[in-house]
Amino acid sequence: MTYTPERPLRVGIVGAGPAGFFAADALIKQDVPVSVDLFDRLPTPFGLVRYGVAPDHQKIKSVTRLYQKTLDDPRVRFFGHVSYGQDLTLTELRRFYDAIIYTVGAPSDRPLGIPGETLTGSISATEFVAWYNGHPDYAELSPELSMGSVAVVGMGNVAVDVTRILAKTADELLQTDIADHAVEALRHSQVRDIYMLGRRGPAQGKFTTKELRELGELTNADVVVDPADMELDPISEASLAEDPMVAKNIEVLREFSVRAQTGRPRRVHIKFLSSPVAVLGDTKVEGLRVEKNELRDRGGVLAAVGTGETEVLPVGLVLRSVGYRGVALPGVPFDEKRSVIPNERGRVTASAGGTVVPGEYVAGWIKRGPTGVIGTNKADAAESVRCLLEDAPGLARVVDTDAAPESVERFLEAKGVQFFSFDHWLELDALELEAGRAQGRPRVKLTRVEEMLRRNRVT
Numbered sequence: 001m002t003y004t005p006e007r008p009l010r011v012g013i014v015g016a017g018p019a020g021f022f023a024a025d026a027l028i029k030q031d032v033p034v035s036v037d038l039f040d041r042l043p044t045p046f047g048l049v050r051y052g053v054a055p056d057h058q059k060i061k062s063v064t065r066l067y068q069k070t071l072d073d074p075r076v077r078f079f080g081h082v083s084y085g086q087d088l089t090l091t092e093l094r095r096f097y098d099a100i101i102y103t104v105g106a107p108s109d110r111p112l113g114i115p116g117e118t119l120t121g122s123i124s125a126t127e128f129v130a131w132y133n134g135h136p137d138y139a140e141l142s143p144e145l146s147m148g149s150v151a152v153v154g155m156g157n158v159a160v161d162v163t164r165i166l167a168k169t170a171d172e173l174l175q176t177d178i179a180d181h182a183v184e185a186l187r188h189s190q191v192r193d194i195y196m197l198g199r200r201g202p203a204q205g206k207f208t209t210k211e212l213r214e215l216g217e218l219t220n221a222d223v224v225v226d227p228a229d230m231e232l233d234p235i236s237e238a239s240l241a242e243d244p245m246v247a248k249n250i251e252v253l254r255e256f257s258v259r260a261q262t263g264r265p266r267r268v269h270i271k272f273l274s275s276p277v278a279v280l281g282d283t284k285v286e287g288l289r290v291e292k293n294e295l296r297d298r299g300g301v302l303a304a305v306g307t308g309e310t311e312v313l314p315v316g317l318v319l320r321s322v323g324y325r326g327v328a329l330p331g332v333p334f335d336e337k338r339s340v341i342p343n344e345r346g347r348v349t350a351s352a353g354g355t356v357v358p359g360e361y362v363a364g365w366i367k368r369g370p371t372g373v374i375g376t377n378k379a380d381a382a383e384s385v386r387c388l389l390e391d392a393p394g395l396a397r398v399v400d401t402d403a404a405p406e407s408v409e410r411f412l413e414a415k416g417v418q419f420f421s422f423d424h425w426l427e428l429d430a431l432e433l434e435a436g437r438a439q440g441r442p443r444v445k446l447t448r449v450e451e452m453l454r455r456n457r458v459t
């Protein structure tokens, strides 16, 4: 069956983060006539580029200009504030679209699985990041910043971001688009010591060198690394020759470990070979028991094994940063083991390795798990779109009247869903940028959905 400009292939994309935008872009950059609707549960587009990427890394956020261009194309529409599962069900989507692509990301986190993890003051980096970036779901978070110490569990770039934000001064943060509520809370922060904990050694840190270096450039904090942690075992030593990034990380960390302390107000302790074993306290966090590990060779892979030697860090806040996690969507297959939508090169399957579900595709973190940078989602989405286009001639087409672009709009209006269009977003964007200009900041974010809708006269 062929598609024409009058009756294009109708694709509904659920999730307007990087994967959703890269998928939309791949669809409009090929020859089959298409029309694409991008849905997001939030009024604002761009997913983790707006709500994950650190506010002091503005350059990275400039990728949104490309996404905005995609939305400028008349074949692509944005429907913000439409939540799949709530405002739009699978049956409803199937009525309007010949094909659906799920690009909902991985919004949850992995637990540590240790006692005391649910005490007040023990939260995920996912929540903390969303809070300081002004995600509307986390505007009320109020993390505990009145104690002198914080533990950040994890050694990836997210852990580094969180550590850096905790270490910076309010004046430094005020040069960014960090949420106003976060900068106010951080201005009154009593935190002096930030412990970043990794269960394995320095050669196994998951951070990239650029991000690591930034910890050594903080104006408000000294960085502390125990020189003893920098004595590498033979396997770690050998990995330096194999992986240039590991070698660079070690070079930076060795320099940190011999630095003299300069008495800056805060200290960032990068502690390797340290596993949290219990969060301590009655109702709220009063400390974190940490066990010293040693590395053992398990068939060429280094495993961290507890030595039994423990210490208690006197922290009032524990931020776990050991990975994001996908969440099941109603009616869509889910692989509980990997927390992804099972798929074959982007074609949704009924189970891992199971039969293909016709007309349903997946891209981004919910397809492959929470790994990779923004750019990784481009090739990933392109692969899914290639499969979709291969399948397109054989897909069950929705009836032509329902495929008309105005049908879904009318349907949402009749259902009372107050969707946020691209024009609404442009107005909100202009408003935030203008407020930013007045304060010498990149933007000042609105952080409440009701306010976004009210300011744009959607309500």
Ligand SMILES: Cc1cc2nc3c(=O)[nH]c(=O)nc-3n(C[C@H](O)[C@H](O)[C@H](O)COP(=O)(O)OP(=O)(O)OC[C@H]3O[C@@H](n4cnc5c(N)ncnc54)[C@H](O)[C@@H]3O)c2cc1C
Binding pocket: 014, 015, 016, 017, 018, 019, 020, 039, 040, 041, 042, 045, 046, 047, 048, 049, 052, 053, 054, 057, 060, 082, 083, 084, 085, 103, 104, 105, 106, 107, 129, 158, 161, 324, 363, 364, 365, 366, 371, 372, 373, 374, 375, 377
């Ligand atoms: C803290 C952090 C910092 C990062 N920093 C960088 C960085 O500096 N540089 C870099 O290159 N990469 C960075 N990344 C990685 C990058 O953000 C991801 O690779 C990318 O965002 C994944 O894209 P995605 O589209 O799969 O998911 P997301 O970006 O999470 O987008 C998913 C979208 O789906 C929407 N959605 C979810 N559920 C529904 C639903 N039911 N209905 C409708 N919509 C829904 C969400 O609101 C969201 O907008 C960072 C990631 C994190 C977590």
